[in-house]
Amino acid sequence: MSRTYVVTGAASGIGKATAELLVERGHRVIGVDLRGSDVNVDLATEQGRSGLVTQVAERSGGTIDAIIANAGIATPTAATVAVNYFGTVATLTGLRPLLAGSAAPRAVATASMASLYPPDDALLEALLAGDEAAAMARGAELEAAGGDLANLIYGTTKRALALWIRRNAATPDWAGAGIPLNAIAPGVVATPMTSAYTDTEQAREAILQMVPMPLNGIFQPRDVAYLLAWLTSEENAHLCGQVVFIDGGSDAVIRGDSTW
Template sequence: MSRTYVVTGAASGIGKATSELLTGQGHRVIGVDLKGSDVNVDLTTDDGRTAMVDQVTELSGGVVDAVVAVAGLAAPIAATAGVNYYGAIATLEGLRPLLLKSDAPRAVTVASMASLHPHDDALLAAFTDGTEADAIARAQELQAAGPDVGYAIYSTSKQALARWVRRTAITPEWAGAGIPLNAIAPAVVLTPMTRDLVATAEGRAQLTAQVPMPLNGPMEPIVAARLLAWLASEENSHLAGQVVFVDGGYDAVVRGDKTW
């Protein structure tokens, strides 16, 4: 049966691969991105988030079967905090009323293996207990300290998002309303930048040392897309609050059996 999906970050990377996969399966996809999509908005802004909800509501006729919130940044800049955490949550919460009208609603977002990396305590506290203005102000401080320090914006935003999924998925508004909410946590995805890194033996060795992925190494975007598509499908009836690492074994290398 054809379903209606909303995919943010649909113009490139994992979002594009997911959109193409779902379309190829016969589903309708409403893509959201900065440009080149069905809905072109900036999810770092309140106006962009509001416009996204309004336009998706109009295009979908008020009913959405699944939301796949992929849009994000990995740059050591304050905007990364805005889109990775607040943009993702605004997408999921803003479109939840449309999901409630589906017979089989599903929601999934994208965290990262970087959620296991060192984070900034002040930024994490702002995400979880403060305001968006607090978080952006702290992210701007990290950005000003240079890219090595600024990387913590990305890792912290992804950890905060994973925690939000864990807390939120089991609430009456989500699990109680029959909406499975989950996240995936990819490791290195092959993009133009990472393809250049793995083009040489030296680059591959350096990347492997930084992010060990013993099973098949860095992955194509379609690998993450397939997992997102299943989590957003009718087949997923009972996964709730899971952060599923699709990472070639990186999580197991880093954490061992700590999950137990």
């Protein structure tokens, strides 16, 4: 049966691979990105977030079957705060009412194995409080500091997103409405966003020292697309609040028994 999917970040990388896979399987995809997609909006802004909901509602006729909130950036800047956390949460909450008409509604977000690394506590606190002004201010401070401090931004936004999924998946709005809400946490995937870390053998060796991936190493967006497609399929009726690491083993190496 054909389903209607909304895929953010659909113009490149994991989002593009996922949209292509779903279309190949006979589904309808409403792609969302900054440009080059069905819906072109900036999820770093309130205008872009409201525009997303309005345009998707118009294009879908008011009903969708699945949300794949995949859009994100990885720059050591405050913009990463706006897109990765607030843009993703706004995507999920803004589009959730459109799932009401589906017989098998599903939602998934893209976090990251970078969520395993120590966060910036002040930024994390502001994110989890939903205080975008404070979070953006702290993001700007980290950006201005540069170096290791600025590099905390990405992982902190992804940790906050994973925590948001865990805290909301079992609530009346999601599980209570029959909507499995989950996240994935990819390791290093060969996309335009990670090209600086994957384009040369030297770069790949360096990133794998930081992100150990003993099972097959760096992989392609299509591999992630298969997981996203299953999580948002009718087959997945019972996963709730799970953050599924598709990372070649980095979670197992880094956390080991500490997950229990």
